Amino acid sequence: MLSIDLRTFDPGIAAKSPFAYAAAVAECVEASWDEGADVVLLPEFTWMGLEPLVEPRSPRRVAEVFWNELFLTLKSLLNRPGKAVVLGTVPFWDAERGVLLNRAPILLGDRVLHQDKLHLTPWESDFAPGSELRLWEFAGLRFAVVICLDIEIPEISARLRGAGVDVVLVPSATETMLGVERVDRCASARAVELGVVVGVSHLTGTAESGLIDENVGRTAVYFPSQAAFRDEPRWVEGEVISSGTQTQRVVIDPRTFEVMRRMKQETNPSLLAALPAFEVVRE
Template sequence: MDTLNIDLWTCDVGAEAASPQAFANLLKERVLESWSKGADVAVLPEYSWMGLERFVSGEDKLAGVADLFWNEIWPGLKAELSRKDRAVVLGTVPFRTPNGTWRNRAPILCGERELHQDKLCLTPWEKVFEGGEALHVWTLHGVKFAVVICLDIEVPEISVALRGRQVDCVLVPSATESILGVERVGRCASGRAVELCAFVGVSQLVGKAESELVDENVGKLAWHAPSQSAFKHSLRETISPVLLEDGFHCLRGELHAKSLRRARKMLVETNPAHLTPGTILVQDDA
């Protein structure tokens, strides 16, 4: 396919819902809405499923959210959202590993495959989690995707690790409580689009919740294209206003695979994705 449609959603983590399933339905309906309007991929923000926390009794809220999602909600979502030619990144949710540690995990459905991506680098307030072990690359319609969760998009080493892998699109589920966090994610996402000659889409959490992890949230939706001559006559950046209000908002990005292929074949123009600088010596002459 020459063009894929990518829908980037906000999620109102405090959206009114009478039950865990009612909240799950709100998110599922956003995905189905995207697909009905021609999207190939739908993306929900980091920590979307902490909206289940209000339904958890007892002190261990993290375990309660994980139990609600993985045992009660996930089986039904898999059955309803597994589509041969569609993909969805379902935000993130706490996941307990077999050895009892916790990961901040993004469940991914790609066609009929069940995939995941764990957050690799953690913020100071994510002390209960451990970082993931690998960055996964997956393919839909011949287009290569990577999911890079929130803080991970700010880490240059992750961009370096993707160099040369011909990743076409980096999807960034994110949750930030301040405009500074929004700026860090957004400015780095734009840089990654240039560095990797790839499309980068940002999906961010909004709304308020009774949660230590995501109590107040603010975000922007963003779609960044490479800055190469193959995209000269295209809109290379689309960024929503700062979204403080509750609700669900969507930004559609168009991924032009043919333009990506053309840009990567053009070796006579400056393109950092073609560079392999190797080890750089830093010398302090002060």
């Protein structure tokens, strides 16, 4: 069995320094691990809560402080064999391209991976889109991290088709209930069409930041609507909150995916061959 903790996060915590803020985030992760979680997911822009603690206040400065001053300590604190964490997202300065990216740092024991956001909202004008969707293996399952708006993009789902993905983790940050609905309803669709478990964690609370001043959200998980999963709830959505935190534990039996994929006679969109090129005809 694999246990995943989906955790919302309120970036308005009362931290007096960037290192104190990082310690508070690390404590959240360690608490979940200590309570039996194997994987922890934190929301998009978790680290923009650093903005009031740095000068000058900007996403670029947050990137400098996180990657140059905090990340080495976080790697040491959160280096635990057999455990993994998606640390939400944080700005990353790509010196080679000369652009700022919205990046999710991923720690797997002593390994460091990442995923960049591919599609940007209109207010992410300081950022450039990433160019790769990265897949990674953990505890015998194949994972993808799909950040917020990216889960709403059907082309990304189409590219994942046939890639053998088992779990999609979605760090998200939204200001309104409509944003929560868009992300969560599309996450549910991806679970059905790809035959994967999709876990979502939204940012909550308020922060002194132009990007994340007000946030509403929840945790949510969606399973394939297939017979192999019929004995458990196939979607669980927390109450939408505008402050405070919420944690949802998701337990996955990897064997369930094997059973589902052997059931060739069951209607399962994830097992259907891709359609050849076709035209849309206007009558």
